[in-house]
Amino acid sequence: MRERKVTIKDVATQAGVSIALVSFVMSNKAGGKETYKVNKETAQRILDVADKLNYQPNSAARTLRSGKSRAIGVVLSDISNKFFADIARCIEDRAYKYKYTVLFGSTDENPRKLENLIEVFIDKGVDGLIVVPCEGADAVIRKVAQQRIPLVLLDREVPDVETSSVVLNNCKAGAQITEALISRGFSRIEMVSYAMQLSNIREREKGYRLGMESFGLEEYVRTHHLRHDKMQLIADVVRDAAQRGVQAFLFATNTLAINGMMAIARGGWRIPQDFAVACFDSNEAFDIYDTTVACVRQPIERFGVEALDLLIKHIEEKDVLPSCTRVVLSPEIIESKSADAGMCSTPPLCMSYSSGPVAVLD
C-alpha cells in the first residue's frame, strides 16, 4: 500500500523536460540569487506538474549534494526551564519563517553532553549552531569556532574566542535591581548565586557589588554560591541569613528564586514581611502573587530573534569574511507596586508577558 515517493524524475518525464531543468525551477522558486535562465512557459509547466504530483524534493539527497541542510542546532541548558523554553519558542518561530528546521538539545550544564550534542548536530549536517555554553565548554566552543562552523553564543560568553554572541547587559541589570531594593529602604541585601564560572552570573554578581558600593553598603555585600546540583542547600543559606538579620535576597536566576522562595516559605517566613525578594527573570508565579520587590525582565523575544538572524547571516556569508557581532541587550527592571505595602494576593503588575515596553539594544 506504500505509495512510492514522487521524485524529480517523475516531474521531469511528466513535463517532458530534463531533471536539471526541474531542479533549476524548483530551487529558483525559493528565491535564489543566481537566476538560471529558464523559459517562462516551461517553468510554469514544470511548476504545474510538480504541484499536480505533489512533488516534495528529497531533503537527504539535496543535503548530500549541496552540503546545505537548512537545519540549525540549538544547544541549551535545559529546554524545560521556562527561560530557555521561551527562547526556544522564539527561535523556532523565526526559523520557521526562514524555512529552517531546528534541532534542540539540553546539556544540563554538562560540558561532555554539550560536546556530544554539538558533534551529533554537526554530524546531522546542520548549517549552523546557537549555543548556550556551560562551564568547562570553552575548549569545545573554540574548536567549533575555528572550524568555521557558523556559531552564535547565547546568554553567556566564552573568553578569547572569535564568535558572535547575544547577551544581556548583566552587570547593568545587577546594579539596577540592587538599587531598586536599596531605594525601597533595604540595606542588608545578600545575593544568592551559582558556584559556576559563567559570564552572565559573574556579571550579575559584579553589578550587585557595584550597586551596593555606590550606596556605601560594601560592608553588607555577600554572595552565596550554590552548586546547581545541590539546590537543597539553599535552605541553609536562608536560615543562616535569617539569623544574621538579612532583610532582602537577590536571586541570580529564575530557578534560584523559585527554590529560594520555597525554602523561605518552608522555613515559616513570609514574603515580603520577613524577607524582601528580587530576582533575575520573571516567572508566572511572580505574576500571580505580586510579592517580589522587583525582577529583571529579559527581552526574550530579542534573544531569539537576534541570535537566529545573526546565525543566518553567518550561514549565508559563510565563504566571505568571518565577521563577529556582539549584541548586548538592555534589561528592563519591573518593580512591584505592592511589595512595600506588605500584602499578599494583590493585583499583579501585568496581565501577560506582552505588556510593557520592550527593551532595546544598548
Place this chain on the structure above:
Amino acid sequence: MRERKVTIKDVATQAGVSIALVSFVMSNKAGGKETYKVNKETAQRILDVADKLNYQPNSAARTLRSGKSRAIGVVLSDISNKFFADIARCIEDRAYKYKYTVLFGSTDENPRKLENLIEVFIDKGVDGLIVVPCEGADAVIRKVAQQRIPLVLLDREVPDVETSSVVLNNCKAGAQITEALISRGFSRIEMVSYAMQLSNIREREKGYRLGMESFGLEEYVRTHHLRHDKMQLIADVVRDAAQRGVQAFLFATNTLAINGMMAIARGGWRIPQDFAVACFDSNEAFDIYDTTVACVRQPIERFGVEALDLLIKHIEEKDVLPSCTRVVLSPEIIESKSADAGMCSTPPLCMSYSSGPVAVLD
C-alpha cells in the same frame, strides 16, 4: 583552512579494504541484527583506522540510501508551555539514549500549522512522529496514519483512527479532583475550560460532572468555555461567578489556572479566602505559595517515555503488522495541607517535582 570531511573511502584505503567492508563494520557496530561475517582482525583494524581519522558517517548519504534517518518529529501545542516543555525534555532525553535526534514544532492549536509542520518533518525524512493533535486536525492525522508513517498521539486523541496514543485518564482525574474539592466542604464549584473540541478537555469536563453528580450536586454543575485566544475574558467569568456566590473554581489546564488566579487577584479577591482553586497540571507557582486546594499531577516522565518507546517500537517493526497500543496513565491528585487553613505563604507540600509516588498505568 576548511579541512575536508573524512569519508568512508578514506577509511577504506587507509585500512586497505573495500568501502563495503567498512560499511559492514560501521553499521554492525551499532548492534545490527543481521551480522555480516567479517574477520575479527580486519574489523578491529577498520575500527582503529576509523577512530584515528575520526570518521563520522555522513548522515545525509546514509539517509538517502537507507531511507532511515534516526530522527523523529515531535509536534506540540507550544513548547514554551511548561507542561509541553517538560514532556519535550523527557522525550529528548529518551531519544538521546536510543541515538535518535528530535525535531520539535509548535502548532499554537492551529491545524494549518500542524499540517505544515508534519509535512516539513516528513519531508525532512523523519522515521516517525509524536503529535499532540489540535482541534480541526483530525483529517490530517488520519492521512498520516493511513500512509503508514509511524505515529503516536500524545495528550489527546482523535476519533476513528487506528494509531497508538498516550493519554491521561482525564475523566477519572476530573472526578477525583472534583471530589477533593467537595470533601473540603465546597459545593458551589464551577469549571473553567476551553471552547475546544479536544478529547482531554472533554473528558475532564465529564469527570467534573460525574464527580458533582455522585454527590448530588448536579444543580451547581456549570462549565465555562473560553477561547484560548481570548483569555482576557476570564476576568468576566470570575466577576460573574463572584456575584453568583461560587465558592470554588476547577481550572482545566495550567494556563487557565494561571490566568484565572491572576484575574482573581486583580479583581481584589483572595485565594483561598474568597475562592478555592483546584486545577490540572502543577506549576511552580503553586509550589511556592501553597494556596490551591488540589491539583492533578500528570506523570510527565511517563508521557515522554511511553510515547517515545511506542514510537520506536512502531519504527522498528514498520514492515510487520500495524499494531496499535493505547496507554492510559493514572493521575495523581496532590492535595494541599494548608488551603483549608486560609493561609498564604505557608510551607508547600513538596520541595521539588521529583517527590511523591509516580502514577502507574491503569
Place this chain on the structure above:
DNA sequence: TTTGTTGTTTAAAACGATTTAATTACCTTT
C-alpha cells in the same frame, strides 16, 4: 556560408553512504 551571440536545455558527474550479487580463497569431501 561561416562565425558569433544569446537564450534554453540537457547529459553526465558528483555527493557518500548502503546493499546486492558476485568473486576469491581456502578447506573438505568424494
Place this chain on the structure above:
DNA sequence: AAAGGTAATTAAATCGTTTTAAACAACAAA
C-alpha cells in the same frame, strides 16, 4: 583431481538531488 562448501571480501548499482560544462536552436553579423 574435481566438486562442493564456507568464510571473507569486493565490484557495482543505487538512493534523489545539484551543478558543471556542453549542446542545441535560432538568429544576426561578417
